[in-house]
Amino acid sequence: xxxxxxxxxxxxxxxxxxxxxxxxxxxxxxxxxxxxxxxxxxxxxxxxxxxxxxxxxxxxxxxxxxxxxxxxxxxxxxxxxxxxxxxxxxxxxxxxxxxxxxxxxxxxxxxxxxxxxxxxxxxxxxxxxxxxxxxxxxxxxxxxxxxxxxxxxxxxxxxxxxxxxxxxxxxxxxxxxxxxxxxxxxxxxxxxxxxxxxxxxxxxxxxxxxxxxxxxxxxxxxxxxxxxxxxxxxxxxxxxxxxxxxxxxxxxxxxxxxxxxxxxxxxxxxxxxxxxxxxxxxxxxxxxxxxxxxxxxxxxxxxxxxxxxxxxxxxxxxxx
Numbered sequence: 001x002x003x004x005x006x007x008x009x010x011x012x013x014x015x016x017x018x019x020x021x022x023x024x025x026x027x028x029x030x031x032x033x034x035x036x037x038x039x040x041x042x043x044x045x046x047x048x049x050x051x052x053x054x055x056x057x058x059x060x061x062x063x064x065x066x067x068x069x070x071x072x073x074x075x076x077x078x079x080x081x082x083x084x085x086x087x088x089x090x091x092x093x094x095x096x097x098x099x100x101x102x103x104x105x106x107x108x109x110x111x112x113x114x115x116x117x118x119x120x121x122x123x124x125x126x127x128x129x130x131x132x133x134x135x136x137x138x139x140x141x142x143x144x145x146x147x148x149x150x151x152x153x154x155x156x157x158x159x160x161x162x163x164x165x166x167x168x169x170x171x172x173x174x175x176x177x178x179x180x181x182x183x184x185x186x187x188x189x190x191x192x193x194x195x196x197x198x199x200x201x202x203x204x205x206x207x208x209x210x211x212x213x214x215x216x217x218x219x220x221x222x223x224x225x226x227x228x229x230x231x232x233x234x235x236x237x238x239x240x241x242x243x244x245x246x247x248x249x250x251x252x253x254x255x256x257x258x259x260x261x262x263x264x265x266x267x268x269x270x271x272x273x274x275x276x277x278x279x280x281x282x283x284x285x286x287x288x289x290x291x292x293x294x295x296x297x298x299x300x301x302x303x304x305x306x307x308x309x310x311x312x313x314x315x316x317x318x319x320x
Contacts, residue, residue, distance in 0.1 A: 006043060006045060007042065007043050007048060008042060009023045009024065009027075012032070012043060015048070024091060024118065027043070032051055034047075041119075087112055087113055088112060089114045090106070090113050090115045090116065090135040091115075091116050091128075092117055092118065092134075092136040093117075093118040093120050093125035093129070093136065093137050094120070094121075094122070095120075095234055096272065097305065098168060098272075098305075099117065101301050101302060102298070103115035103117055105295070109288060109292055110288055112284065112285075112288070113285060120204075121201075121204045121205035121206065122138065122139040122204070122205060123141060123153070123206075123209060125137040126153060126157045126158065126275065129275065129277065130157055130158055130161070135276070135285070136276055137275040137276075138168065138274055138275075139153065139154070139206065139272075139275060140173075140206035140210075140271065140272045141153040142210045142268070142270065144213035144214070144216055144217045149271040150273045151165060151318045154318070162277065162320045163275055163320055164275070164278055164318075164319040165274070165316070165317040165319065166273065166289075166290065166316050167312040168272050168273060168313060169272050169308045169312075170271050170308070170309040170311070170312065171254065171255065171270060171308050172267075172270075172307075173210060173251065173268050174252075174254065174265045175249050175267065176239050176242050176249065176257050176262055176263075177249050177263045177265060178242060178245075178248065181265065182248075185248070185249045186265065188214045188220065191220070191225050191249065192220060197226050197247045197249070198227040198228060198247060198248070198249050198250060199231075199237075199238050199242065199247035199250040200238075200250070201232060201238065201250075201251070201252075202231050202232070205233075206270070210251065210270070230247065232250075235252040235253055238250035238251070238252050239259070239260040239262055242260075242262050243260050254307050255306065255307035258306075269309070274293075278320065290314060294313070294314035299313060
């Protein structure tokens with residue numbers, strides 16, 4: 001069998017000597033065909049080679065043309081929905097479908113921004129923001145010591161930065177169980193039942209942190225939970241494992257349980273917030289973001305999905 005070689009966005013950025021933002025833009029514009037493996041976007045080696053050869057061809061035809069590094073440099077040509085490629089590219093990091101809707105509304109509202117999506121968990125998204133690799137970060141991180149969502153983590157990670165935390169929505173998190181809840185899972189301590197197999201989320205996700213914080217508060221060792229090391233990278237993956245009888249319980253949001261057709265035991269209403277760095281460059285974008293999420297059009301589209309509480313949407317939760 002021929003060895004199949006593919007690259008992650010991080011590897012592509014290193015190979016092409018460009019930022020990950022540029023790689024995301026090449027993928028979005030279709031210049032680099034991609035596919036998803038779990039939460040990672042990948043590009044086949046042959047498609048990368050084809051892109052480089054195409055860039056070389058353009059250079060030969062024009063005599064003096066773009067190098068591989070600048071082949072994706074913006075031009076004044078219009079792109080999807082009339083947004084010019086000179087628009088500022090914004091990476092929106094997180095996994096909830098509401099972020100895809102937010103990206104669409106931001107792109108439609110103005111020709112100044114081109115949103116790009118990164119499907120990374122809450123904690124890793126905040127770290128990416130600290131490293132300058134994300135513009136809008138979504139978080140649902142529970143702090144067991146304060147009982148508060150998000151702000152304690154933002155304060156610890158974005159040290160030395162000025163930022164705004166604004167609410168996007170609230171949603172219920174709880175247990176995914178088979179229809180009828182045959183294992184009678186009702187509490188966090190029920191996860192230790194000998195006949196119950198859990199499917200977990202990956203490290204750095206908001207759900208994984210919620211579970212670990214609840215176990216810490218309850219004094220429960222993860223070693224007592226069967227399946228603790230079995231991981232999925234999204235809510236659908238967890239719910240599907242339970243629906244297919246590969247596990248008895250998982251943790252996720254109510255909406256996904258309804259989609260997959262399993263039962264849901266609500267445990268906590270989590271606040272799903274957006275974090276944006278407060279810089280001079282970001283001020284126009286912050287105003288546009290707040291205008292979008294406070295608009296009737298955006299909120300009506302989110303409400304139509306069901307399973308979300310928008311009573312605080314657009315409220316500034318914390319800012320420095």
